[in-house]
Amino acid sequence: MRFENKVALITGAAVGIGRAAALCMAQQGASLALLDMDAAALQAVVEECRQLHVQAECWTCDISDEDRVKQVVSAAEERFGKIDILVNNAGIWRCFTSFLDTPSETWRRYFDVNVLGTANVTRAVLPGMVRRQYGRIINVASVVGVYGKTNMAQYAASKAAIINFTQSLAREVAGLGIRVNCVSPGTVSTSENPDIDFTESMEKCYMQRTGSARENADLICWLAGDESCYLSGQNILLDGCRKII
Numbered sequence: 218m219r220f221e222n223k224v225a226l227i228t229g230a231a232v233g234i235g236r237a238a239a240l241c242m243a244q245q246g247a248s249l250a251l252l253d254m255d256a257a258a259l260q261a262v263v264e265e266c267r268q269l270h271v272q273a274e275c276w277t278c279d280i281s282d283e284d285r286v287k288q289v290v291s292a293a294e295e296r297f298g299k300i301d302i303l304v305n306n307a308g309i310w311r312c313f314t315s316f317l318d319t320p321s322e323t324w325r326r327y328f329d330v331n332v333l334g335t336a337n338v339t340r341a342v343l344p345g346m347v348r349r350q351y352g353r354i355i356n357v358a359s360v361v362g363v364y365g366k367t368n369m370a371q372y373a374a375s376k377a378a379i380i381n382f383t384q385s386l387a388r389e390v391a392g393l394g395i396r397v398n399c400v401s402p403g404t405v406s407t408s409e410n411p412d413i414d415f416t417e418s419m420e421k422c423y424m425q426r427t428g429s430a431r432e433n434a435d436l437i438c439w440l441a442g443d444e445s446c447y448l449s450g451q452n453i454l455l456d457g458c459r460k461i462i
């Protein structure tokens with residue numbers, strides 16, 4: 218199996234893309250350390266993974282809390298002995314207001330979670346990867362981090378930062394057996410988003426449909442596996458051929 222004897226830590230694993238990535242890796246034999254703020258939903262994903270006959274544990278954690286992140290990562294390393302794969306998926310995005318209607322506190326929270334949170338988890342996990350000269354880091358950004366988006370400026374800017382973080386970190390660690398790549402989903406229609414009307418988003422892509430969490434998970438798994446071994450520092454847009462508008 219592709220991820221036999223591999224340990225993956227996934228943030229935001231309770232729902233959506235993070236949950237799909239956990240299940241996809243579990244199906245391919247990975248042991249899983251799962252993080253999220255939603256304890257109940259996270260526990261349910263752990264149970265689903267265990268039913269696939271892999272080891273899975275979870276920790277409730279707000280990734281913007283650096284001390285908690287350090288605690289949780291060292292607990293995961295103690296439990297599993299190592300972390301081979303890190304999927305920085307946790308993020309916030311459900312705020313649709315014009316720039317002038319978006320207060321600086323909202324900007325601060327988006328950067329605290331999406332940017333500093335990703336950096337916090339990476340800073341905690343990376344030393345072990347450097348010691349073992351092996352690591353696969355996959356960040357989840359967004360097409361809006363490349364194209365921009367009206368009424369989501371703070372989100373788009375935070376995801377642009379993640380894309381550049383990917384490119385920069387990849388260059389720092391390329392000689393250490395560590396690859397860093399980024400997946401930028403277009404619109405993902407998960408069952409967790411019944412509140413959002415995706416009609417406009419579907420019109421924005423030539424395939425005229427939203428992507429699925431599983432399609433994103435498949436790409437994440439490919440980036441974590443050996444088939445992509447010459448690829449690092451890249452941002453892959455999984456967006457059904459989005460129109461640039």
Ligand SMILES: NC(=O)c1ccc[n+]([C@@H]2O[C@H](COP(=O)([O-])OP(=O)(O)OC[C@H]3O[C@@H](n4cnc5c(N)ncnc54)[C@H](O)[C@@H]3O)[C@@H](O)[C@H]2O)c1
Nearest residue numbers: 229231232233234253254279280306307308359402404405
């Ligand atoms: N759904 C989409 O259309 C879409 C499109 C592009 C990018 N993305 C990105 O994909 C990622 C996953 O999004 P999704 O829509 O699959 O899931 P989601 O937004 O529904 O859920 C994200 C998960 O992250 C967790 N989370 C949020 N803040 C956290 C924090 N501070 N600490 C720990 N966990 C936290 C939430 O509890 C939740 O379980 C996000 O980074 C998002 O920005 C999503």
